[in-house]
Amino acid sequence: MPDTSNVKSFELKNPAWYRVRFFAGDEQSQDGIATMVLLKFAYPDNSEIWDRCAYGEKALWKLKAFKSAMGLADTDRDWKTVIGNELYVKVIIEEWKDDKGEQRENNKIQRYMSVEKYESTIGVKEKKVIPADDDSTLPF
Numbered sequence: 001m002p003d004t005s006n007v008k009s010f011e012l013k014n015p016a017w018y019r020v021r022f023f024a025g026d027e028q029s030q031d032g033i034a035t036m037v038l039l040k041f042a043y044p045d046n047s048e049i050w051d052r053c054a055y056g057e058k059a060l061w062k063l064k065a066f067k068s069a070m071g072l073a074d075t076d077r078d079w080k081t082v083i084g085n086e087l088y089v090k091v092i093i094e095e096w097k098d099d100k101g102e103q104r105e106n107n108k109i110q111r112y113m114s115v116e117k118y119e120s121t122i123g124v125k126e127k128k129v130i131p132a133d134d135d136s137t138l139p140f
Contacts, residue, residue: 008047
């Protein structure tokens with residue numbers, strides 16, 4: 001087992017919009033067929049949040065939103081070209097029950113937005129966190 005003495009404990013982030021850096025994408029498959037992509041992002045404090053975008057027809061909207069926020073065309077298939085780029089993610093707290101029936105919480109990415117669109121739409125010009133439930137200034 002690795003030494004975990006320098007590892008920070010898990011901490012929930014408050015629900016809000018965060019500016020993050022995209023640092024990895026790993027395609028996952030089942031029975032040799034690609035079924036989803038695991039997208040990995042780093043907060044400014046270098047903690048991480050991951051998101052899974054399924055390739056099912058009804059779930060592709062989330063991958064489309066990620067591509068749009070990163071400036072990729074719908075037909076682009078290579079996320080490696082945007083590794084290191086920043087975007088905004090709307091982070092929420094998701095509650096769930098584990099297999100013992102105990103209540104758990106974790107952070108989940110609900111929406112993606114490009115830096116340009118976020119800063120021009122919401123009017124934020126500095127790196128500032130906006131509460132996740134404040135969608136009043138968004139055009140959609």
